[in-house]
Amino acid sequence: MTDLGELKRGTPGAADPVKALLHRHHDLCRRAVDPLEIAAGLEAHGITDRTAARFRHRDVFSLAEELYARAPRDTDPVPPTTPRAETTRGFARFLLPLLPGALCAGTVIALRQTHGETRLYAAATGILAVTLAVRAVLRRGPLSTPGRTPATTSWTCWLIGYALLGDGLLDAAVTGGPDGLPDGSTGGHWPLATAPALALTLACAPAAWTTHLFTTHARRRLGSSRGLEDFSASVRPVLLGTFVVFLGTLAALLAAASGLLAEPLAFSGTLALGALLFLARLLTVHGFSHAPKVILTITALAQAAALTTVLAARIPGCAALSAPVETLTTTWSPAAVPTLTCGAAALILLIHASRTLSRASAHVAPEQPR
Amino acid sequence: MRIGLLTEGGYPYVSGEGGLWCDRLVRGLDRHEFDVYAFSSGEAQEDAGWVPLPPQVSRVRTAPLWTAEDDGVVYGRRARRHFAEHYAELAAVLCASADSAAAEADRFATALRGLAELAREEGGLVAALRSETAVRALERACRAPGARRTAREARVPDLLEVTAHVERALRPLSLDWYEEDGLGAVDLCHAAAGGVAALPGLLAHHFFGVPLLVTEYGVRLRTHYLTRPDSPPPVRSLLAAFHRGLTAETYRRAAFLTPGNAHARHWQERCGADPAKLRTVYPGMDAAPFAEVGESPESADPHTLVWAGRVEPAKDLVSLLHAFAQIRTREPKARLRIIGGPTGPEGAAYLGHCRALAAHLFPDEADGPHAVGDNPVSFEELGGPGLETPAHAYAGGAVTVLSSVVEGFPTGLIEAMFCARATVSTDVGAVVEAIGGTGLVVPPRNPRALAEACVSLLRDPERRTRLGAAARARALELFTVDQNVSAFHRIYLEIVARTPVRRPVLDGTGDPLPFAAPAEAHVPGHWTDPTPRAVPTWALETPVPATETVR
Numbered sequence: 001m002t003d004l005g006e007l008k009r010g011t012p013g014a015a016d017p018v019k020a021l022l023h024r025h026h027d028l029c030r031r032a033v034d035p036l037e038i039a040a041g042l043e044a045h046g047i048t049d050r051t052a053a054r055f056r057h058r059d060v061f062s063l064a065e066e067l068y069a070r071a072p073r074d075t076d077p078v079p080p081t082t083p084r085a086e087t088t089r090g091f092a093r094f095l096l097p098l099l100p101g102a103l104c105a106g107t108v109i110a111l112r113q114t115h116g117e118t119r120l121y122a123a124a125t126g127i128l129a130v131t132l133a134v135r136a137v138l139r140r141g142p143l144s145t146p147g148r149t150p151a152t153t154s155w156t157c158w159l160i161g162y163a164l165l166g167d168g169l170l171d172a173a174v175t176g177g178p179d180g181l182p183d184g185s186t187g188g189h190w191p192l193a194t195a196p197a198l199a200l201t202l203a204c205a206p207a208a209w210t211t212h213l214f215t216t217h218a219r220r221r222l223g224s225s226r227g228l229e230d231f232s233a234s235v236r237p238v239l240l241g242t243f244v245v246f247l248g249t250l251a252a253l254l255a256a257a258s259g260l261l262a263e264p265l266a267f268s269g270t271l272a273l274g275a276l277l278f279l280a281r282l283l284t285v286h287g288f289s290h291a292p293k294v295i296l297t298i299t300a301l302a303q304a305a306a307l308t309t310v311l312a313a314r315i316p317g318c319a320a321l322s323a324p325v326e327t328l329t330t331t332w333s334p335a336a337v338p339t340l341t342c343g344a345a346a347l348i349l350l351i352h353a354s355r356t357l358s359r360a361s362a363h364v365a366p367e368q369p370r
Numbered sequence: 371m372r373i374g375l376l377t378e379g380g381y382p383y384v385s386g387e388g389g390l391w392c393d394r395l396v397r398g399l400d401r402h403e404f405d406v407y408a409f410s411s412g413e414a415q416e417d418a419g420w421v422p423l424p425p426q427v428s429r430v431r432t433a434p435l436w437t438a439e440d441d442g443v444v445y446g447r448r449a450r451r452h453f454a455e456h457y458a459e460l461a462a463v464l465c466a467s468a469d470s471a472a473a474e475a476d477r478f479a480t481a482l483r484g485l486a487e488l489a490r491e492e493g494g495l496v497a498a499l500r501s502e503t504a505v506r507a508l509e510r511a512c513r514a515p516g517a518r519r520t521a522r523e524a525r526v527p528d529l530l531e532v533t534a535h536v537e538r539a540l541r542p543l544s545l546d547w548y549e550e551d552g553l554g555a556v557d558l559c560h561a562a563a564g565g566v567a568a569l570p571g572l573l574a575h576h577f578f579g580v581p582l583l584v585t586e587y588g589v590r591l592r593t594h595y596l597t598r599p600d601s602p603p604p605v606r607s608l609l610a611a612f613h614r615g616l617t618a619e620t621y622r623r624a625a626f627l628t629p630g631n632a633h634a635r636h637w638q639e640r641c642g643a644d645p646a647k648l649r650t651v652y653p654g655m656d657a658a659p660f661a662e663v664g665e666s667p668e669s670a671d672p673h674t675l676v677w678a679g680r681v682e683p684a685k686d687l688v689s690l691l692h693a694f695a696q697i698r699t700r701e702p703k704a705r706l707r708i709i710g711g712p713t714g715p716e717g718a719a720y721l722g723h724c725r726a727l728a729a730h731l732f733p734d735e736a737d738g739p740h741a742v743g744d745n746p747v748s749f750e751e752l753g754g755p756g757l758e759t760p761a762h763a764y765a766g767g768a769v770t771v772l773s774s775v776v777e778g779f780p781t782g783l784i785e786a787m788f789c790a791r792a793t794v795s796t797d798v799g800a801v802v803e804a805i806g807g808t809g810l811v812v813p814p815r816n817p818r819a820l821a822e823a824c825v826s827l828l829r830d831p832e833r834r835t836r837l838g839a840a841a842r843a844r845a846l847e848l849f850t851v852d853q854n855v856s857a858f859h860r861i862y863l864e865i866v867a868r869t870p871v872r873r874p875v876l877d878g879t880g881d882p883l884p885f886a887a888p889a890e891a892h893v894p895g896h897w898t899d900p901t902p903r904a905v906p907t908w909a910l911e912t913p914v915p916a917t918e919t920v921r
Contacts, residue, residue: 031606033610034610034614036592036610036641037610039640043592044596046776048798048799061640222527223525223527225525225526226525226526227509227526228506228509228526228529359502360502360526360530361500361504361530361533362502364530
């Protein structure tokens with residue numbers, strides 16, 4: 001069994017054996033936040049109640065209490081935590097978001113070059129390719145969501161479809177048309193607005209990049225701010241800045257696309273739609289999927305209602321139904337409907353985002369399932 | 371009796387620690403009915419499936435702890451206010467300085483119950499615990515006057531980490547187990563571990579008055595202290611306060627605590643458990659595989675020392691090899707067999723190191739100039755020829771050596787005791803408690819003392835036999851499965867006798883019905899059913915009207 005005399009001789013500093021122990025377990029004692037932590041650590045190093053008896057203590061717990069009381073406390077300020085290493089690879093972050101825009105440009109060129117049945121096939125192929133590319137962008141990289149999100153795909157498709165075809169349809173409907181299905185050209189009785197669609201798909205890239213910028217910036221602020229108020233105050237301008245940068249890029253892209261394609265500039269409607277989709281995605285990426293879903297649904301339903309009232313006015317006795325939309329269209333332009341609906345929705349989402357995304361709890365890194 | 375068995379990451383899953391004793395307990399107590407409420411610890415575990423369950427397990431309900439679905443409930447103003455109040459209370463307890471332990475324990479219990487009631491009535495607790503309200507409440511508590519210094523230093527990432535951890539720890543509150551036909555229907559909750567696994571038992575005690583029994587083979591609080599050494603001090607401090615509060619509350623509410631050894635018992639006493647509630651129940655092991663070896667101690671090679679177990683640095687094989695070098699100088703015929711595979715990459719590296727050291731210390735030796743040489747130290751693995759079971763491993767040697775520097779409950783030592791082998795072990799963990807006086811004990815990290823003890827046993831066969839027989843007798847008395855199961859059986863009966871669940875039966879107007887649950891209702895089987903009486907077989911074939919009317 002333990003020979004007390006022999007062991008004590010072997011310990012340096014026999015007058016104060018605890019001091020030697022304190023020195024040996026210096027790190028453990030300095031970091032410990034309570035005596036039990038020291039006790040657990042000492043036991044993990046093989047110190048038992050019998051060992052504690054050598055230090056004139058009844059058990060490990062009282063030995064740990066003495067160590068806790070005597071250890072110099074860690075008074076150094078905590079170094080700010082380094083931001084988490086980014087796991088997204090460069091391809092997903094920088095190059096993949098360019099794909100939808102490139103494919104859409106190719107589709108637009110194909111539509112211009114072809115006629116008749118070939119044009120139909122070109123359009124179908126192009127839409128499929130762009131859809132798959134957008135899907136890939138939303139699955140990987142900065143615009144991907146951590147978990148499952150409620151499906152808003154159908155409403156988003158409707159909104160983009162309206163940007164493509166809606167203005168032409170409304171215009172035609174007000175003037176008594178349309179007389180047939182759209183033929184894929186930008187002229188004719190039901191014109192196709194390709195410039196907004198091209199600008200929006202091209203804007204996938206700035207959307208991904210600005211989202212990444214916002215996320216990393218917010219994470220960095222998280223590490224450096226002292227309080228929650230402090231954090232909110234510093235993140236809100238970043239959010240607004242991100243939004244403005246995206247909107248500016250989208251406006252530039254839209255102007256360029258309209259110029260190149262020689263189409264009328266549908267500035268307000270497309271900007272409002274772009275802002276709406278960007279904010280909805282930004283919120284969804286940070287885990288707030290409820291509000292975007294509701295807002296997107298309401299917006300799409302409002303646009304559908306506008307179209308329906310105009311078409312329903314042709315039923316005998318219901319002529320009054322079309323009055324509001326028709327007044328709007330004639331006094332301003334058919335673009336007034338998407339501008340008003342998407343603009344109002346984007347404004348609501350912006351206010352919502354400035355409240356929710358400036359919270360610290362929105363920027364917790366998603367939990368890794370084991 | 372209907373027992374709710376609460377497990378975490380073990381039984382009834384195939385891969386999980388502590389599954390074996392739960393299985394033995396459930397199979398051993400086949401006269402009781404078991405409802406198993408299990409937490410799984412990961413997706414891989416869920417995919418691996420369950421062990422075959424005996425018929426006395428009437429239902430199994432599982433819940434994942436590693437993920438939580440947000441149920442989409444959005445709180446109204448009243449619920450939000452209640453949540454904020456309770457969470458603020460909880461946060462205040464976490465940040466309070468450790469002066470007034472009793473008052474803090476009460477506040478912790480109140481906050482926990484408030485949150486549990488909110489989750490039961492309204493749902494939506496997962497989202498609320500992750501919300502900004504929670505983070506803000508925690509920040510306010512950390513900045514409040516009277517908060518601990520470490521808590522006051524908490525920064526935003528620390529607050530977020532603590533909130534996320536508390537949310538994970540409180541996930542059991544959101545389960546739908548706390549209903550009349552769920553945990554409300556059992557007579558007794560038996561938590562197979564402390565900490566989060568005991569939380570459903572705490573809530574069942576609160577909602578239905580179901581008594582709680584907590585078994586801890588390793589104290590959860592201690593494990594918690596050892597698992598997060600790298601977090602910043604505020605996080606460790608706040609989380610330690612949370613787990614201390616939860617542990618203290620569990621110990622306070624439990625009807626009995628059954629630590630697996632004296633070490634766990636000391637920790638429980640230290641964390642506020644009432645010594646009157648503690649009943650040490652040693653883990654049981656199956657003695658049958660060791661019976662043959664244990665009853666023929668003369669079969670061992672008198673010059674061989676055996677070490678068996680999983681190879682890892684905590685086992686300190688280096689010290690054993692150095693000790694063996696000293697043994698060899700005094701007993702040249704001695705041999706050492708090291709039996710066991712490595713644990714993880716660290717263990718594999720350590721095993722390689724030990725092999726190199728053995729080759730360095732002991733060159734191969736041969737009996738004569740024409741014989742093939744051999745090393746006195748051999749490294750073997752279980753499952754090889756002649757080593758199918760642990761019993762074979764211990765059978766080969768006259769003395770079993772345990773050289774660990776850190777040890778919990780030494781299972782290998784108990785196996786050696788079952789095999790009636792004399793043992794030399796280091797004084798760590800629960801070794802002294804397990805071995806009693808039936809083996810030699812030396813201080814850890816002391817090769818000379820280890821060598822002395824081994825040599826004295828190698829030279830004295832009679833003492834070896836005496837110690838081995840005593841060890842086997844002690845193990846059969848204390849560490850068998852029967853002992854373990856019957857101890858739990860007694861404790862179950864004691865709990866139900868002392869603190870039975872009272873379920874008042876109400877009539878239509880809400881008044882309690884006296885005598886609605888007669889004593890006979892507790893008799894197993896239906897008491898009005900015809901009991902098998904000593905009736906001749908010829909009497910059963912013809913219907914007897916008289917007995918019909920009696921029934």
